[in-house]
């Protein structure tokens with residue numbers, strides 16, 4: 602059985618000594634001799650946090666982007682600048698589209714920033730995919746998440762244009778998952794597709810394996826009390842052993858999850874890590 606260590610490298614909160622927070626998310630996966638980043642944060646803290654935590658970004662061989670927002674992709678140049686070997690970069694094609702947050706006070710670009718140039722460096726191998734991809738033995742992306750138009754996920758509306766006329770469906774939103782003897786471990790970026798839709802998609806991909814852990818941003822800042830309670834009812838059926846709400850989950854949603862799942866909830870923050878045993882290949886789906 603092989604082990605995976607998931608370390609939070611960028612998050613809104615910092616927990617580890619000499620680490621710093623930013624509005625962003627990055628997780629570092631160590632798996633055998635593989636070093637994988639799931640997102641890179643917005644780029645202000647990833648290099649210093651890696652140094653403080655004793656993680657060598659030069660060893661990273663693969664980057665998976667959950668979606669094309671700046672707070673998940675902006676750290677790419679910092680990683681590419683120290684890369685010793687070519688790096689495989691996985692993302693959904695829609696992650697490359699222009700993206701804006703439009704409010705009454707104006708439009709703010711929130712797509713992939715200078716990182717866009719780093720995507721095309723000679724030492725990056727761009728792997729565009731909307732389907733699930735096995736990026737390392739047993740570790741897979743969800744690919745594009747099927748949506749239920751009747752129940753859109755709670756969250757703000759983002760746009761593809763600065764005038765706010767074309768809503769961004771964020772089809773690029775994808776998660777990372779792997780199976781363990783205790784069930785599935787799911788790593789979320791911002792969960793723009795909706796946590797229920799994401800978990801249902803993964804259960805469908807895995808023949809309804811039990812859920813062990815969910816770690817990541819859940820984007821529930823604008824969820825109503827009824828929506829939060831509906832999520833708790835759904836999660837209660839799956840009874841995960843570990844819930845780590847990070848980044849954009851929102852204070853009220855965190856309070857709701859911690860109240861409903863006091864045993865499973867665990868505080869995140871930069872420097873917090875979790876070890877999991879990957880299912881043996883014969884058990885893998």
Ligand SMILES: [Zn+2]
Pocket residue numbers: 668670791793
């Ligand atoms: Zn986002």
Ligand SMILES: [Zn+2]
Pocket residue numbers: 625626670672673790791818848849
């Ligand atoms: Zn985000």
